[in-house]
Amino acid sequence: MNVTWVLGYPTGHEQGSFLTVDLGGTNLRVCYITLPGSRDKEFEVDQQKYKLPNEIKSGTAEQLWDFLSDCLQKFVEEKGLKGTKKEPIYLGFTFSYPALQEYIDHGILQTWTKGFDIKGVEGENAAGQLQEALDKRQLPIKMIALINDTTGAMIASAYKDPKTIMGVIFGTGCNGAYMEQCGKITKLKDSGLPSDTLMAINCEYGAFDNARRVLPLTPYDEAVDRDSPRPGEQAWEKMSAGLYLGEIFRLVLVDLAEKGLVFKDQDTTKLREAYALDTGALSAIEDDESPKLSETRTLFKDVLSLDITEPELELCRRLAELIAVRGARLCACGVAAICSRNQISSGHVAADGSVANKHPKFKRRWGKALGELLDWPKDQGEDPVVLTSAEDGSGIGAAVIAAMTLERAEKGQRAGIRSF
Template sequence: MNKELKNRVDEICKSFDISQDKLQELVDLFIESADNGLSHNSSNKSFLPMIPTFVTSIPTGKEKGVLLAADLGGTNFRVCSVTLNGDHTFDLIQSKNPIPIDLMSSTSNDLFSYLASKIKSFVKEHHNENFNSDSNNSNKLKLGFTFSFPVEQTSLDSGKLIRWTKGFNIPDTIGKDVVKLLQDHLDSQNVPVHVAALANDTVGTLLARSYTGENKEGLTSIGCIFGTGTNGAYNEKLENIKKLPIDILNDLKSKNINHMVINTEWGSFDNDLKKLPVTKYDTNLDKISANPGYHMFEKRVSGMFLGEILRNILLDLYSEGLLFNKYSNLNDLPHRLKTPWLLSSEGMSLFEIDDSTNLIATELELKNMLRLPTTLEERLAIQQLTRSIARRASHLAAVPISALVIKMDAFKGHNVEVDVGADGSVIEFYPGFRTMMRDAIAETQIGSKGERRLHVNISKDGSSVGAALCALSNDL
């Protein structure tokens, strides 16, 4: 790289560095924000949402039986059958059904009738014998319903839709119990299925890892997702969930229940930007996002946003006359480079580890993804910037995990090991992400000794196996 470009790239990369002091400040703020979220029902922007899930038991891996899971996550509706073998293993059958475009803006009846019909077809194909059983709940297949839209959950098997996202717009569903809607349509179509739980994919990740983990590496206490988005769930003492209504609290205590899984919604950590690092590229990204001022943690960590940060930097360096000098003005730049969200984290994962001669793999990827020809000097700059953005993301990812381990006092006892179940494309596939995250965990208050006792393991099928296990929660 020429000296001017190198100095500017070094300067930008330095702005993405996170010091040990900053990491520890963020951990302290996360714990404070989590405590406030557990105590207040208000949607205060400064607090973490800390949503009670009413999942009150964690699997051991010895559970047996056949359960169903249904997942409405966006443009597809998945139905799964999970056979728990009682030895930490399971067998999975699943089907995927695209949601017809017209149903995404139709009526509740149309949408939930369609969902029920797909569950009916699945049960007829794979569990037809259940159609001959009695109609009471004890003989119905239990189903966990992953509904990936904002809901106000009031029990394990009920939750009112707050708002639609992801292109859905069905006004008559707002404020209605989505579990009841699905159950009513299942009943009207005589489907022998009982919707036993409203599930969350992050909670599912925790439960799925608890079932499969065999506790060889300690009790699974946290489930987390680092993919397109990011979120985490953990097992909290009932006495600390101060926002639970007193009648619900007393009812749970009367059943000798003393813990509940909390969905932290940690993508919203530090929306006020008290401690999170802020560069001008973060500010630019936030302005063009769908929810300016919210999910500020997620916008620095998750796969949806990492490529957009890099794209912003490249345009900035072009405007300073340091990159892509063959283009005499902005209008001449490849359209894809000027279009938000087209530079992907998948592409960055290739830039991260490219050791080919003259970074030819990076050259081909940039031409394919952005129609952008580059020089070797430009590719070297892009690789250095990529590594800096990913390193910051991985170090920030260490904050909520470390904070929750401290908050739970998870290392209490002699030589206790702690297991974390993780899912998502970034933590599973981005080169070195987990290793860099662990390096940062060692720099938090947990220290290197604590980091060695913390095990982060990939937990697959959270929205299917985990949702099915949610349906068992009352029985575990």
């Protein structure tokens, strides 16, 4: 679990215009966001997405930061944004990978996740590397905050919704963020901050049980881990996140096919291609209400060139359900742990990610598991802790955190902030 130097929740009155950049798994998103200064008003967002070339994901640090700098330069020039050395354009950088932060504009990458394996960044200050690349181009951009997307989701949602207690990502990856009193954070024992000061914690609990002592792994989980770019890492994430659920499903079907139990006398070449099925396919299978599951039949024919029988259709539907239910229940565990630790009895968990917001049955399964873990009465009516759709954490959240940081710096509150 990593400290973030994001101190407290937003007031809902933060204002100003900020540049943000989000290094995602598929795209790079650059935004220029104007905060309204009131919860009752809407954000102004101007944004552009840039396709992240696949070769960069396994390339070098120089390639990565040159690409980011190039995209930022294009955006600033196209939008006519002006800045100077004395009055730069302030940037919030959403970097959704585990990073140790000594300051809010600093972050030493611990390990790449989500299939990235870029050389020359691990163990280095990723924030500093990006700023150096911007300075080389003499761009009037100053990064003032490095943000994890979970922290961003929590802060962006809290800007509008004061009942927000956590930010979570249930999508390509799995993670959560919450507020903790600094007096309880042993890593901050010499920070000088008052013990009751709140700081956002980036849990990084997708890496829970990397030692494999707790989680009940199947042979398919072990195969996903073994064949991943980083074996032995992100154990929990590989059992519950959207990047992997379709692959678990595929591996089970390959095993059954090899045992002669399904797809007899058919060419299973396409089925044997890694990641041939994504989590969207699992959602479609579970949500199929067509006569005789004809949509699932078409999916198997179009994607895998397989003719699927009625018993095989039912098996695939049940398998998709089992994998999705396990994922949802695992996702509930992280939230339950935070609620139990801090005696949180009610509130909103701001969730971002395709699994949380697009899977047809995720929220109901997640809520049922959370109720079991926290021992809610069965006749209580509405759940006291509920999932809400997160505001744009990587964009709006980054802008709000940048505004909070700038405001603290201007007031002389220097904890976690280097000189501007």
